[in-house]
Amino acid sequence: MKDKFSLGGFLKKYRNDEVCLEYLVKIKHPSGIFCKKCQKITNFTKVKDRPVYQCSCGYQISPLSGTIFEKTTTPLQYWFYAIFIMSVTRSGVSAKQLQRELGVTYKTAWRIFKMKYQRK
Numbered sequence: 001m002k003d004k005f006s007l008g009g010f011l012k013k014y015r016n017d018e019v020c021l022e023y024l025v026k027i028k029h030p031s032g033i034f035c036k037k038c039q040k041i042t043n044f045t046k047v048k049d050r051p052v053y054q055c056s057c058g059y060q061i062s063p064l065s066g067t068i069f070e071k072t073t074t075p076l077q078y079w080f081y082a083i084f085i086m087s088v089t090r091s092g093v094s095a096k097q098l099q100r101e102l103g104v105t106y107k108t109a110w111r112i113f114k115m116k117y118q119r120k
């Protein structure tokens with residue numbers, strides 16, 4: 001895949017927040033989501049308009065809790081895009097550049113920029 005790191009490839013893969021959320025779920029739960037109520041891995045479905053997944057029994061999980069995305073009001077796709085440009089730009093990306101690229105406030109750009117140093 002030649003265009004693995006192209007913007008086009010990125011937009012195709014992470015075309016909206018739902019897809020980004022799904023991606024996070026797959027990272028956090030690589031072999032499926034375990035339902036504490038059913039006591040097994042079940043089929044969770046996404047709850048409409050909320051970053052929450054629900055088992056058929058009604059048990060819900062929030063994939064964003066405990067992550068840097070938990071309290072953000074910035075669309076998940078923006079974060080993913082920021083991660084994308086930070087990973088493809090060899091010389092590094094400044095917060096100012098993120099602000100310009102994403103069209104967000106400097107405060108938001110700075111918060112996204114800072115996450116680089118918050119990885120554990």
Ligand SMILES: [Zn+2]
Pocket residue numbers: 035036037038039042055056057058059
């Ligand atoms: Zn369940």
